[in-house]
Amino acid sequence: MAEQDIIPDPPEGFVASGSRGPFSSHNGPYFHRAQPGELTEQAFYALPRHANGLGLVHGGMLTAFLDGLMGAAVYRSARQTAVTIHLSVDFLHMARVGEWVMGEARVTRATRDVAFVEARAHANGVDAVRGSGVFKLMRRHG
Secondary structure (H helix, E strand, O other), rough: HHHHOOHHHHHHHHEEEOOOOOHHHOOOEEEEEOOOOOEEEEEOOOOOHEOOOOOOOOOHHHHHHHHHHHHHOOOOOOOOOOEEEEEEEEEEEOEEOOOOOEEEEEEEEOOOEEEEEEEEEEEEOOEEEEEEEEEEOOOOOO
């Protein structure tokens, strides 16, 4: 691992997350904090490969992080896999390489077929991005 890819110990209470599929594994690693309640928390350490040409965390990386975070919140709440059918993202501030990007999401409403989710992510205590999504709950056919 190159020196620029060294990740410091995660924030207190966070542990490395398992594989979330090839796309997320490639963009990670991700960390999560397991605790009771409705809030799902995840984080990643911003590496140079997460940056745009200005050295800021790329908007696509922040969007992918929020999408995965919201999907995890849906799974945690509904105990069903879900796919994104609508995603809205607002960019509020910058996140920089060398910072922990911390995110939290919660399901605000769920029906039999869809779940509605809100999320935010911050770096150094300043909100960098917020989003909302609608997720289609997938049923196993058997």
